[in-house]
Amino acid sequence: MIRSHTAVLAWSVARAVMALVILAAIIAQLAKSVGTAIELERDVATTIANFFSFFTILSNTLAGIVLLWAALWHLTRGRPRGARIEPPGLALALACASTYMIVTGVVYNVLLRNIVLPQGSEPVWWSNEVLHLVGPLFLLADVLVGPLRRALPWRTLWAVVAFPIVWVVYTMVRGPLTTNPVSGDLFWYPYPFLNPNNDGGWPSVIAYVVGIAVAILAVAAFVVWWGRRRGLVPDAEPPREAVAEPAA
Known part of the structure; x- marks a missing residue:
């Protein structure tokens, strides 16, 4: 785990840069999707709602926000001079974002990378790679070497898996209530393996x-386990340096 002043500074800057790249990729892909919808006279509101119904987009949005939060915290309050381990809220947010991004990378590259999309639905190539490969790899690296990480209790797993459960319920309820703006089908699911109208x-x-679900739980367990193995606990927090009183 990174602890030296120079390394913490460098990693914090890398977090900020990665956050901005991820958010730029989301914006670029959203602009492409909306532009295509307008050009082909598809329903724009449904297109936007569908865009933010992808687990990939939600995971990357969370990752971008949390990485910015972590970078700002480390640069302003978490510096090694009087350093403190990250607050519980930030530690939990990083665990969630890391888990979701790693799972996103694995699922996309194993199940979805070679699927042919409907004409006009092709992603922006660089945005696609950032959202599905570069971002997940960075979050994995952040788990392994991120600075001043807090060791989280095992009950954190319940908080990490809560959002994917809610997302699946939302997806399966919304699917048959949404008309696909591309094909005109009276259903829409963000991923083909979640579509009960397909073969199987x-x-x-x-x-x-x-x-x-098993994969998410396994990745979450790894993230928490690694943090407990390599991270800091509150009682082990480095003491803050006393501020010298000015001479009378």
């Missing part, structure tokens, strides 16, 4: 959901 039906969807 509900048994296939349930199998994928269970498999991904």
Whole structure:
């Protein structure tokens, strides 16, 4: 784990840069999606709602915000001179963002990378790589070497897996209530393996959901375990240097 002043500064700057790159990639992809919808006279409101229904977009948005938060905290309050370990809220947010991004990278590159998309739905190439490869790899590195990490209790796992559960419920309820603006089908699901109208039906969807749930739990357990192994606990927090009183 990074602790030296120079290394903490460098990693904090890297976090800030990565956050801005991720957010720029999201904006670029959103602009492309909205522009295509307008050009092809598709429903723009539905296009935007669908865009922010992708787990990838939600995970990357969270990652961008949390990385900026972490960078600003380390640069202003977490410097090694009188350094403090990151606050519990930031530590939990980093654990969540890291878990979701790592799972996003694995699922996309294993299940989705070679799927042919409908014409007009192709992603911006650099944005796609940032959201599905570069960002997840950076968050994995952040778990492994991020500075001044707080060791989290095992009950954190429940908080980490809560959002994916809510997202799956939202996706499966919204799917049959949404008309696909591209194909005109009377349903829309962000990923083909969640679409019960495809070959395999509900048994296939349930199998994928269970498999991904296990993957999320496993990654979350790894993130928490590694943090407990390498991170700092509050009682081990480095003492802050006393401020010298000016001479009378």
